[in-house]
Amino acid sequence: MIQLRALFRNASRHAEHCLSVKSRPTQPKAWISTGPQQQNGTFYEFRTYYIQPHLNAAFLKLTNEKIHLRTAHSELVGYWSVEYGGLNQVFHIWKYDSYAQRASVRAALAQDPNWIEQYISKALPMLSSQDNEVLYLVPWSKVQKPPKDGGVFELSTFQMKPGGPAVWGKAFQAAVGIHTGSRYAHAVGVFHSEFGPLNQVHVLWWYESGDERASIRRTSHEDARVVAAVRESAVYLVSQKNKLMFPCRFLTNEIKWLHALTFDLCKCRGNL
Amino acid sequence: MIPVRGIFRNASRHAEHCLSVKSRRTPAASVSTGPQQQHGTFYELRTYNIQPHLNTAFLRLTGEKIHLRTAHSELIGYWSVEYGGLNQVFHIWKYDSYAQRASVRAALAQDPNWIEQYISKAMPMLSSQDNEVTYLVPWSKIQKPPKDGGVFELASFQMKPGGPAVWGRAVQASVGTHTGSGYAHAVGVFHSEFGQLNQVHVLWWFESADQRAAIRHKSHEDARVVAAVRESAAYLVSHKNKLMFPCAFSPIK
Numbered sequence: 001m002i003q004l005r006a007l008f009r010n011a012s013r014h015a016e017h018c019l020s021v022k023s024r025p026t027q028p029k030a031w032i033s034t035g036p037q038q039q040n041g042t043f044y045e046f047r048t049y050y051i052q053p054h055l056n057a058a059f060l061k062l063t064n065e066k067i068h069l070r071t072a073h074s075e076l077v078g079y080w081s082v083e084y085g086g087l088n089q090v091f092h093i094w095k096y097d098s099y100a101q102r103a104s105v106r107a108a109l110a111q112d113p114n115w116i117e118q119y120i121s122k123a124l125p126m127l128s129s130q131d132n133e134v135l136y137l138v139p140w141s142k143v144q145k146p147p148k149d150g151g152v153f154e155l156s157t158f159q160m161k162p163g164g165p166a167v168w169g170k171a172f173q174a175a176v177g178i179h180t181g182s183r184y185a186h187a188v189g190v191f192h193s194e195f196g197p198l199n200q201v202h203v204l205w206w207y208e209s210g211d212e213r214a215s216i217r218r219t220s221h222e223d224a225r226v227v228a229a230v231r232e233s234a235v236y237l238v239s240q241k242n243k244l245m246f247p248c249r250f251l252t253n254e255i256k257w258l259h260a261l262t263f264d265l266c267k268c269r270g271n272l
Numbered sequence: 273m274i275p276v277r278g279i280f281r282n283a284s285r286h287a288e289h290c291l292s293v294k295s296r297r298t299p300a301a302s303v304s305t306g307p308q309q310q311h312g313t314f315y316e317l318r319t320y321n322i323q324p325h326l327n328t329a330f331l332r333l334t335g336e337k338i339h340l341r342t343a344h345s346e347l348i349g350y351w352s353v354e355y356g357g358l359n360q361v362f363h364i365w366k367y368d369s370y371a372q373r374a375s376v377r378a379a380l381a382q383d384p385n386w387i388e389q390y391i392s393k394a395m396p397m398l399s400s401q402d403n404e405v406t407y408l409v410p411w412s413k414i415q416k417p418p419k420d421g422g423v424f425e426l427a428s429f430q431m432k433p434g435g436p437a438v439w440g441r442a443v444q445a446s447v448g449t450h451t452g453s454g455y456a457h458a459v460g461v462f463h464s465e466f467g468q469l470n471q472v473h474v475l476w477w478f479e480s481a482d483q484r485a486a487i488r489h490k491s492h493e494d495a496r497v498v499a500a501v502r503e504s505a506a507y508l509v510s511h512k513n514k515l516m517f518p519c520a521f522s523p524i525k
Contacts, residue, residue, distance in 0.1 A: 050400065052396075052399075053320075053395045053396075053398045053399075053400065053401050054391075054392070054395030054396040054398070056395075084316075084403060084404075084405045084466035084467070085403070085404065085405070085466040085467040086402065086403070086467075087318075087400075087401040087402055087403050088400065088401055128399070128400065209370060209371065210369075210370025210371075210373075210374075211312055211369050211370045211371050214312060214369075214370070218308050218310070221308055231434075234433045234434055237433045238433075239430070239433070239468075239469070239470070239509070240433060240469040240470065241467060241468045241469055242466055242467070242469060243466065243467075244405075244466050
């Protein structure tokens with residue numbers, strides 16, 4: 001005998017089950033898991049100083065002259081002046097091996113009379129504010145110097161949806177990779193925030209010039225692979241902002257005297 | 273024999289498929305490229321925040337000396353913010369390329385009159401300066417208002433990521449129903465390139481703030497406007513605006 005009734009009952013129960021799964025009062029599920037984590041303590045500190053407009057040129061000049069007093073204590077990755085997307089702003093990246101190492105650096109700085117007298121006491125009154133952020137390099141990135149000196153740097157800052165790299169890491173890596181792999185741009189480094197606004201990723205790009213960047217963007221926007229990869233990663237993106245920055249060319253002790261003679265200022269000019 | 277079991281199985285599978293498509297988790301962002309401008313022209317939007325007690329002095333000095341600056345490059349307009357900001361000026365400068373702008377700034381740095389008569393006096397009056405680089409959207413151009421005197425509204429839209437290819441048409445339609453119906457005059461529509469990204473600014477002109485209020489009252493009862501705005505709002509994250517008065521020396525006023 002065909003057990004129709006049982007069949008109907010099972011099918012009906014199955015359908016009800018499916019439907020009730022659908023109408024179950026919805027608790028949003030956040031999907032968070034862990035991805036690869038770095039095993040060392042290295043971090044990068046991003047510092048942004050906001051300078052009083054009329055003191056921008058003076059600040060850059062003083063910093064140019066005295067930064068060696070600071071770099072004697074710890075490693076400076078780069079120092080830039082913001083040109084587009086911000087004014088009277090400098091942005092600098094410092095590398096540390098651990099929080100303990102940074103603490104000892106700062107303790108030493110506080111005891112360094114030259115640093116305090118020749119720089120800090122004069123430079124800080126020129127500022128309206130300072131800000132900082134701590135970041136780790138994403139596991140698939142490393143700091144890569146640009147192919148040549150000069151040029152312009154774009155700090156592209158992505159506010160990602162919560163969930164961490166395990167959620168957006170692969171898509172983001174693909175989006176960055178398609179730009180670098182196609183030689184559209186040079187990525188100096190890709191950084192993920194640890195203190196400051198979280199779920200922020202910064203990509204520091206290098207270009208020969210602002211116009212070269214504009215021309216490259218036109219080309220890459222017609223490259224289907226770039227478009228597809230960016231589309232994938234934009235799924236996880238909340239907002240984005242960027243700045244174009246000029247590098248400050250700081251002078252080492254050895255050649256400082258020569259440049260002082262020629263009065264060669266930091267390439268970044270005061271805002272005029 | 274009626275293959276009842278087969279029918280049930282197929283129905284059941286179909287139901288599961290439908291349900292699982294719906295519960296599929298990854299949202300697809302729609303990003304593709306739209307028309308891009310082929311030339312290097314960009315517009316720099318500069319905002320200065322002035323120390324409150326020096327606002328008047330700053331405006332006066334700027335009125336007297338701005339010619340020293342406009343001798344170097346093209347000023348589109350210069351405004352003082354009246355609503356949605358105070359002690360703020362907003363100005364738009366046009367450049368042909370980043371290289372052209374760099375040479376303008378180099379020349380300014382070497383211009384003793386500019387430095388002595390303006391910069392050295394004006395900068396100490398400011399608390400901060402900000403700038404943004406924008407491109408005109410492809411379907412817009414700078415259009416002077418029909419007459420002098422009047423007010424300008426800078427409406428800033430924070431759009432969802434994805435770019436003009438996603439929201440371009442909807443924004444164009446929304447702006448178009450306002451201008452096409454004679455409700456407002458759009459001076460220009462700008463899309464951000466440096467600064468906060470995915471921002472669109474529409475610079476509107478009105479005869480007065482009260483006239484703007486009356487127009488809004490009317491346009492909100494226009495079904496076409498409402499529909500077009502509703503469409504574009506699907507892509508909108510946030511929105512802010514300022515009402516500004518043109519400075520006497522502004523080319524657009």
